[in-house]
Amino acid sequence: MTDWLIAPPPAASLAIADDARRFAVRRIYCVGQNYAAHAREMGADADRPDPFFFTKPADALVVDGADPTYPPSTSNLHYEVELVVAIGETGQPVGWAVGVDLTRRDLQSAAKTKGRPWDAAKGFDQSAPCGALSLKPPAPDAAIRLSVNGEVRQSSRLSDMIWDVDGIVAKAGTLWKLSAGDIIFTGTPEGVGPLNPGDRVEAVIDGLPPLSFVVRA
Numbered sequence: 001m002t003d004w005l006i007a008p009p010p011a012a013s014l015a016i017a018d019d020a021r022r023f024a025v026r027r028i029y030c031v032g033q034n035y036a037a038h039a040r041e042m043g044a045d046a047d048r049p050d051p052f053f054f055t056k057p058a059d060a061l062v063v064d065g066a067d068p069t070y071p072p073s074t075s076n077l078h079y080e081v082e083l084v085v086a087i088g089e090t091g092q093p094v095g096w097a098v099g100v101d102l103t104r105r106d107l108q109s110a111a112k113t114k115g116r117p118w119d120a121a122k123g124f125d126q127s128a129p130c131g132a133l134s135l136k137p138p139a140p141d142a143a144i145r146l147s148v149n150g151e152v153r154q155s156s157r158l159s160d161m162i163w164d165v166d167g168i169v170a171k172a173g174t175l176w177k178l179s180a181g182d183i184i185f186t187g188t189p190e191g192v193g194p195l196n197p198g199d200r201v202e203a204v205i206d207g208l209p210p211l212s213f214v215v216r217a
């Protein structure tokens, strides 16, 4: 039996709707800009910008209806509603959820200007609220939307993604070996904006368990 200097940290996991089991999370990958401003035009692959990826630590997840705390070192916290896919033993999605990619936009803007990494802008504590997984996918053109204090701020369709889930999984697989327990935030549509302490966020993708939380002071 291993004798630990420190106790192993708890494993991150997601609830599964209508299922007593949980999904153990290994890594969180996130896709950068992945929605066209207009209805997607069907073009050659070469005409599409390549998706790019960043990561968040697995323990950045906020699950089971918990409320994230407004993070330190920012005055411009942004919401980004996203489809989250969960990778199973086959290396393909086995679960789908609604997530919010919380972003310290001021730190991201500074990082972009200086050509520095995004970790502090994207991978901070409690930066990844995520709803329960569905074991059935949403419709390919399901509505995705986010409201703040009852006012709709983002409203789009999954079919507006530049790279669909199959394309994202294929591209990520050229960069990493996707393994059971990996989840991917697949990018956000237009309409991102700031959150303040006390704001109530409701994030919905039709066909999936909804996600809601309050930003704690």
Ligand code: MN
Pocket: 030, 031, 032, 080, 082, 101, 185, 187, 188
């Ligand atoms: Mn995002």
